[in-house]
Amino acid sequence: MKESKMNEVYINKIAKFLPNEPIGNDQMESYLGKINDRESKARRIVLRNNGITTRYYALSSDGRPTHTNAQLTAEAVRGLFDERFKSTDMELLSCGTSSPDFLMPSHAVMVHGELGNRNVEVNSAAGNCCAGMNALKYGYLSVKSGNTKNAVCTGSERMSSWMVADHFSKEVENLKQLEEQPILAFNKDFLRWMLSDGAGAFLLENSPQGDFSLRIEWMEGYSYAHELDVCMYAGADKMPDGSLRSFSDYSSEEWLSESIFAVKQDTKMLDKFILVKGVDSMKQAMEKNGVTPDDIDYLLPHVSSHYFVDGLYNGFAEAGIEISRNKWFTNLKDVGNVGAGSVYLMLEELLHTKELKKGQHILLCVPESARFTYAYAYLTVC
Template structure:
């Protein structure tokens, strides 16, 4: 018999002190000694006021991704540290692991020597990877294979956006007497992304100490068969539209073309990210016989407040209007933490005292990398 699955606790870890807009280049540095030409425009549009970086003003790392997740997980068990030994499954998603191998989740497990021998899984991806981690744990508990799991979403991206990562490329531009500024598709993301980690405890029994969130369903979908890569790292799009891996470039190109920096096709993003996500929402609500008016809290992961009105307009056009007072996001104060953002939103709302039994939460996580989406429906109980 299938079991109910509950999020019984939520925890977050944000490294260091908040970083405000005026101080961003004090942490990430000035590329070629010059102020960014696009930073102020991007910041006005994205609406982020503060975020967190796992780097200091000298551009040195203060935490690894795995360490941040381990700290978030320990926060789940702060009232009973020994309970951490009862975890049966660790499922961790990120788009910015500390290394290519070993996998992210086993490195997190290595930062938790107080745990036991457990199953560990590392879903790959970008923003959706945290939700895929959640879905794996949800299904494992649903089927009765496990009874207690921890799942996480996290990012450590600031260290990949510091000025020194682009200096060789800029030097090449100067030698060629080209414009010695970083391209917009790279500069855009320097002011959009931040660091942090969130974690959930999943159990097959609801909490005896307070409210829980029952996971009623999760739906995921990719549109990669229709659209080319939009956001990428470790490769580049060629003029003919093909995507080429960093493995197929000369070693010098890793630096000269800054292939390990993140790039974003902003036009492709704007043309597709909202409308494709709504396709999945429509089919998901129909599949589960849900009326959008049942939603009490709508938690949309957005990279920028620029997309908020677009999302609202597309929802309204499809008869799925969600009143403004039902929207919940902490993008302005936590920044865009990629796969960790939905964890940070749920954690803040879950621990806010605002929720009451019977409330319905709709989680929306889009991923612009090649247009994937995950929705989840939760009930407070």
């Protein structure tokens, strides 16, 4: 049997959708509400450490939802369509998110329902921040193998509806501890001042098209779940032995009284492992593919907070893979942490704010604290 030749895969168009108007730090609590009718003492400290100044919510000013996650994603996807690539040309829709609108049906089929274009293959990638990269890899492998000629891949979040005040039980805030060690703010209240809504979409094809193309050279993923317990979770509670107890094993009364559906994070684990495993996985990906820091023109790291940037840079340097800070590109300050959508939104902004030159290389770097998973993609400007 004749061996099939693998296709090259190109990102030929990028689109985004950010709902409503940007929201400043002083406006946040009016949208999300106050827990127990009290202003958060931690908010200003958390915001000072994460470095975010504006973000986007799919909420009205009085806290009512304006879009579903599926609607946000569909709006981003529609931005890919034009005279050359129509909605009916799409062969595969691959969507990643950590905040789907429903437990079932899947996120991708709901996005497909919003688009209403034609019968297509769909794939839903679940999880946390790496869900967007996992959706991208599915589309990448489909086009590379020749299963489809194109794929639309997305990353999105609508976390604002999870963050409104009446979803949270009373929290005890220790201001002195937050001042002395900012990592302690990474709990339920921290996440209220971090997470943002939005969606990004890539069009993947098997040949370069249009004014720009980014060829995907390789993608790598690493999980450390074999050695580390869960760090970030929702719809569960963590037991003393580190195991998770599912929402389905709690009574409906406990769902509310125990804040079972609130997003939670084990701050001690986060502080201990997120950077260490990020450096380890980054080095593995670079060595496996023969890439050195000199082969990277732009590094797009999805960092949840500017608190981590210096530590990550120093970790790379100590591991012998120092990437000069002038190569780093993020938009966390203006867009916020959009989880699975962040890397899509970063790449879209890079293309519109930098003069990219043919032959330059871009490395996408996405960590996920849920159980310490990391994803990478290496792109060449064509």
